[in-house]
Amino acid sequence: MRCELQAAPLLSGAHPALADPWEFAINASGDVVLAVLIETRGPAYRSAGAAMAILPDGRFAGAITSGCVEADLILHANEIRASGEVRLLCYGEGSRFIDIRLPCGGGIDVMLFPLRDVDVLRKLSKARKLRSPVSLQISKFGRLTLGPIRETKIDAHGFALGFEPPLKFVTFGAGPEASVFAALAEGLGYQQLLVSHDAITLASTRASGNQCRELTNLSELCALQIDTRTAAVLFYHDHDYEPEILKHLLSTPAFYIGAQGSRATQRSRLQRLDEIGVSLEQSSRVRGPIGVIPSSRDPKSLAVSVLAEIVAAGSQASKASEQRNLTKECCL
Secondary structure, three states, rough: OOOOEEEEEHHHOHHHHHHHHHHHHHHHHOOOEEEEEEEEEOOOOOOOOOEEEEOOOOOOEOOOOOOOHHHHHHHHHHHHHHHOOOEEEEEEOOOOOOOOOOOOOOEEEEEEEOOHHHHHHHHHHHHOOOOOOOEEEEEEEOOEEEEOOOEEEEEEOEEEEEOOOOOOOEEEEOHHHHHHHHHHHHHHEEEEEEEOOOOOHHHHHHOOOEEEOOOOOOOHHHHHHHOOOEEEEEEEOOOHHHHHHHHOOOOOOOOOEOOOOOHHHHHHHHHHHOOOOOOOOHHEEOOOOOOOOOOOOOOOHHHHHHHHHHHHHHHHHHHHHHHHHHHHHHHH
């Protein structure tokens, strides 16, 4: 039996794999079946926790692989919808489905179950909008509960799926570098706010449809709501604007604080911070020069270079957070 993959209607032309399956499941009409990747063996396209929401007519949101098993999951979802059972499927290495191969060469285990706890997903949605770390516990019977943030893994109760807030960017500066970076971050779907005193930068940012705010007084920095998943980056050519902004940022839990400029500029920057009472321990959090491409001068290549560095730092911060959560669990 051949199954056609159909995009979910709320994707506005984007690939259905890019849609949020949890939000899609809340808003969907009809009986939803959820598929969750609970374990990988060897190389895999996606990590444990990847999910897919499937409707009776075959439309879906999210993805488990890069199209290798999604059509088969839709077929199984039809059977699960009728029976109400929970099903565990193995693909790739160790699978009985010899006609469905994973080009990466690894193996995956996928749990499929009918959605019966929409109210729990609504609570999950609210927590995510508030940027509150939380875990979704999926029992062996496919029932859902919420709890404190935990490592994403199989446990004695079923499967725990951790939800950390997504990366958020606060961009400071004046000039094309700040505007281009803001546009790149927002274009990729990240929450971003450009803060500037410069009228031309603000006007060009607004014209591009990107979020921005005028900075007229340093006291306004306190309203930026910077959390542990926020990256703050400064693109100034006039570095006199930086010290007080950086001093404030260093009082926040931002996981990344960086500023444009050369090594000589960074030395001068740290000296200025020392002069206004910022300790060496604090100022060591300020990155500079920034970006993975040395000496990037073109605004576009600089934006890509800096974004890559921030995303990598965010991944490292997530792993460190997972390890701390695991340590806490072991101590309980």
